[in-house]
Every structure is written in C-alpha cells, then in structure tokens.
Amino acid sequence: MKLSARIWKFPDDINTDLILPNRAFYLTPEEQARFVFSANRPGWVDLVQPGDILVGGRNFGMGSSRPAARSLKKLRLGCLLADSINGLFFRNAVNFGFPALECREVSASFEEGDIAEVSFDDFTVSNRRTGRVLKAIALPQALKRIMEAGGLFPLLEAEGYLAPKAVTARA
C-alpha cells in the first residue's frame, strides 16, 4: 500500500479524550468523528480531506481505550504517522484496521501542509518538499495482515465467530 497526501501536524501527547470526547459517546461512529479535536482545534474536521495524513509527536493516542482510532478511520484519513504511538492506541489502530506507523523523526521532518509519501510495503516516509526519506518502524507481518483485513471484526466474521454480515450491519 502506498499513500501520497497532505499532512496535518499535531503535538506530543495527543490523548484519546481529544479525539473522542465523552459527550460524543452515545452518537453513531460517523457522528462521533465530527468531534475529533473539537476541544483543541475546533473546526478542523471541516478542513481535513479524505486521504489526508495525520502527523503526531510522541505517545500519540495516550489515555483511554475508547475507539478513537475508529473515529480517525471514519474521517477517512489516509494514515497516522507519529514519532511514537501509545501502545493501547496502536492496538486499536491495528484492530480497527486504521493504518498507522511509528517513525522516529517524522514530526520534526514535516511542516503542516507538506505532502508525505508513505509506503506500507517498505515502511518509508518521504517529504516531497524537502526530499528527506525516513525509515518507519516495520509492522510485523501478523499485525499488517490484521490492519489490511480491516481489523479484527472482519476476521472474526470470516472465521465464523460473528454472524454473517455482522460487520457491515453493526460495526
């Protein structure tokens, strides 16, 4: 998988309360996505375009286990790149099928609005403006397969643990 898109930059320690605030809990996943960064960057969801790439700093997605990765997926973002990704958020990204890579110097290497070219085949990230090419941390094959399958729900459905069409009807 290869992506090429505009990036939006966010600071260190972005927490999941900012991505999916409590007041959006009872809404549908599509409606929840309208609340992404509403406390720290109001109006951003109206600016971001499908395919755009999020660039974060250290420990992106810290905090609660809530399905914040699903909200980013529902915004149809291309992927997340961060200097480091919180372990729990990373699990949710893999298991909800939202592409995410850790890339140590990505935050310092991009300005907002730069175009990033990302390869999930050789795990490289390049900045079209500066020409700089970064090596991201390779995803283990097992996790890449889950991510590409769209997460764990489709896998469980395929293996007969979930009723047929459960994912399209209810996930």
Added chain:
Amino acid sequence: MGMTIAEKILARASRRNRVSAGDLVTVGVDTIVLFDNNFMPSIWQDVLKIDDPARIVVVLDHRAPAPTIQSAGAHCTARKFVEKFNIARFHDIGGTQGICHQIVADYGYARPGTVLVCSDSHTCSAGAFNCVARGVGGPDVMYAAAKGETWFRVGGTVRYELSGTLKRGVTAKDVFLRIAGTWGDHATQNVEFGGAGLKGLGINARKTLATMGAELSCEFATFEGDAMLADYFRSIGVDDVDMVMPDRDADYSELRQIDLSLLSPLIARPDSVLRNSCPVEEVAGIHIDQAFIGSCANGTLDDLALAAEVLRGRKVARNTRLIVTPASQQVYREAVREGIVGTLAEAGAVITNSTCGACGGGHMGVLGPDETCITASTRNFKGRMGAPSARIYMASPATVAASAITGKITHPAEFLE
C-alpha cells in the same frame, strides 16, 4: 540474562522458554473482563461462539445505573450476552456492582502469574496482584473472548525499587505524581514495583499505583508478590497462589530508587499528568467548584477512610461541592459499617452509588464551563470531566478532602493532626 516479572508471565502464557523486549507474542488469556461500554456497539449481539465462558467477567460500571436510553440499551445487550453464553461472573446493577477493576480486586479474579485483559485503559490496576493485565481495545476483547488468546509486543522493564514508609497524609497517589512528574511517560515499557518499601504499602495503595500505570502509558504495571498479597488472597478464600518473582539477574532497561519517606503531597496541574506535577503549596489558594474522590484509582476503602479522617467534624465549604463515589458497592457497604459514609455525609459530601461516574465525565458530577475541579481519580485531561474549558487538578484523596473544606486548593497537613 534473567527475566522480569512481566517477561516470565508472558513467556509462560506464550509457551516459550523466554521472551525479551522486542518480541511479538501470542498469549493465552486467563481472564477477560467486559463492561457496559463494550456492549454499546450492537455487534455484540452477533457473537456466535466464545472460547470459555468461565474465563469471562461482565461488569456494568461506566454508566450505572443507566443515565440515558443508550446506556440502558448497552446494559440490555450485556444481559442478553451473559444469558446466551451462561456467564456466571456477572456484576449487574445491585449488591455486586462496582468499577470493573475494583470488582477484580474484591472477588479475586486476577491471580498471580496470569494474563488478564479488559478494554478499559486502567486494567493495569490488576498488576497489584502480581499478574500481567493490560487495557486493550473493543475488538481485542471480542477476539480474546472468541479465541482465548491475544497478542502483545514485549517491552523493556523499568523497575522501581521502593524503600521507606510514606509519611502521614502522603499516599500512593503522591508516589504516582512523583513518578509521572519526574520521568514522564513509560511508553512501550513495563513498570515493575518491588523492594522493602512494599511492606508499608497496602493492597489498596498498590492498586492505586498500578491503576495509574495507564497514565504512564506503560504496557504492564506489575507488583512483586509477598506475604501481604498471600494474606489478601487467603482473606477472600483463595489459598493456592503461585507468586512470580523477577530473576536476580533480570534485564531491566532502568532501575530507579524511591524512598517513600521523603515524599510530600503533590498535585498535577490541569490538562496533563506527565511532567506536570508540583508541590501542593505551589498552587494552594486556587478556588475549587467541585472536589471529587472516586474511580478505579481512588475509590477504595482506604481512600474513603482517609477523606473521612480529614473531614471528620468539619464541613465542605460554601460554593464548593464534594462528590464521593466508592469503587464498588462492597466498598460502599464496608464504608457504611465503619462509619465513613456517615462522617462524609455529615460534612456535606454527596456519596453516590459505585460507578465510573464523574471521573470520565459520564454522569454524576459533570463539570460546567470554566469551572475548576480538584479530583482524586485517574485523569485531568482537557474536557475529560465535562466542559473543555473546565480546569482539572489531580491529587490524593487527602488533598482533595482538605481542599473541599476550605474551598480552595489546600495542603492536607493542617487537617491531619
């Protein structure tokens, strides 16, 4: 090189001789804890088979009793799931209700040497019981329930060697604030607690520290087993526990010493708990609209008892409200028996039923615009407990209780003679 506690447990659970930092392991899961939010997406109606109902615990806690039709719907889905798979360990609204991590403690669901998952980030709480416990995601717990296994990336381990004894009015929460304030996040790493200082830290204090491991972003927060832990298990009728100790030559990424006797009350300023702590004196005098004591971190009997000690014979300040939420109905009943609830109520505190409640801004203590709160709970993130413009300071139950009396941030020493 030997292994740390977390590595030993993960090695056993993944049927390997050893694991070390950098490994990706598939492990058998001993205990899967589900809670009401899990059942919010109705996809849980579509689960056709699960690996072993005896390994599952279902708890209604985040919004309990239900404050909205949607949360009531999640409770209904949970009850149907429990019935469909004949799950014995179900904690519905009633006498065995409580925050899932306190339920795990009350009923001994987390045993030394085992693997426990739950899709609440504070699941590391159960690390107080010498097991590996991790907050995972919603899809994760369904996968673990269905197949009996999950995956973990093995991280390095930071060991905290504790010595000394906490001074009066200084708590495990202050130990956490010291760690988070000094060293910041522990992302991708395990945290291990041990040393001679454990003798003076009760099970509830250990649970506070382990719970707050989530705020350090660590993988697992695990305590050594000791005689106190064995006594605790005996007190709830469990005799056969097999404690896991680290190897003498375990490979730690760092070893840090903390002399508990040198600590004093700390507080986290609003919006973050990482590198954001200061002595209570530095922010003393700031007006407080709401004071809260509760959550999986600070709703234990010891927390409530300490708050009552501070508040005995005193009143909550005018223009300030104090909300106290016991971590389980069992804790609530014990607090009633010991006169703690009476003392708190006489002081003007509102004591709610057990639930996650105000900690997550779900119900029973949501903050309004521009309000200031001091909380003994898990997080102080922007918007966490209500309006994004509210300011949340985080401290120990003693500091919160003292602040409720004066209506402003206050060092607890003046109320603890």
